Amino acid sequence: MDHIDRALLVQLQQDATQSYAALGEAVGLSAGAAHERVRKLRARDVIRRTTVDVDPTALGAGVLAYVMVDSAAWMGDSGADFAAIPEILEAHIIAGSASVLVKVRTATTEQLQDVLRRIYAIDGVSGTQATVALETFFERPVSPHAGDFSSPRP
């Protein structure tokens, strides 16, 4: 994972449809060498998959909310219960007053309410606190240059 690999990841995050010739050009390598490096990044699961970024509003999922889920019991084995609710895009065990944090997208606030009802039905859940996003400033992938920014700075 040198600086060339990171440059390749930046390029691919921006546009994974570009040719290996263009990719090589962008990082100062031949098409074959760029291909070989990307192949290894995939093999090592640094690149997990190539995918498309779909506009949620075009799919009728314009309402975004984060939900703090409180529980009376240990929730560490409840991953599948949350995954069974398709409107939930992320679920994390958290440190703090709540137990689980989930990210939800729905078409309407009525549907959000229905998702909260289904979360409530999960074993051990004792409460929810939903926070609705009014406007999204941005959503972007993790930067391959993370770690170059943190203090102490050079």
Added chain:
Amino acid sequence: MDHIDRALLVQLQQDATQSYAALGEAVGLSAGAAHERVRKLRARDVIRRTTVDVDPTALGAGVLAYVMVDSAAWMGDSGADFAAIPEILEAHIIAGSASVLVKVRTATTEQLQDVLRRIYAIDGVSGTQATVALETFFERPVSPHAGDFSSPRP
């Protein structure tokens, strides 16, 4: 946006490297027709871009946190200030007691602390409440079948 378009989006979310022949096969269309539909989905910005999903831990960003940002003033024009912090992956204006919710990835909790310091330096910010994720159950893209699930069901 009929059911074939949604099936194409599901396929592309899973693997955007597959050929139009394979894509057409999966949805019951010729390669040419699949290509034309995908071209239109891109033109209409339903597909915003083709990208790679990179493992955050491989990039040295294994610490995930959500931060509620409190403010004394209107934060509606502060998008660029949050975007200037590269460790911030999402920033949303929210309804509720806080003003802005941000998603952060860093290598260490020390670096997280440094990000909080930089958030604090943004004009109008009066406080932060960070929630660290201990374990991620899953992170997945928005389902093209969203809306097929909500009650009232058929």
Added chain:
DNA sequence: GGTGAAATCTTTCCAAT
């Protein structure tokens, strides 16, 4: 809007360094 086929460009493989 869909099909099948032709032309062009890319990916993929490999021998050499």
Added chain:
DNA sequence: ATTGGAAAGATTTCACC
């Protein structure tokens, strides 16, 4: 690990439906 080139395969266009 990288290069250049050759073979295999994919994308893109187009005439026709």
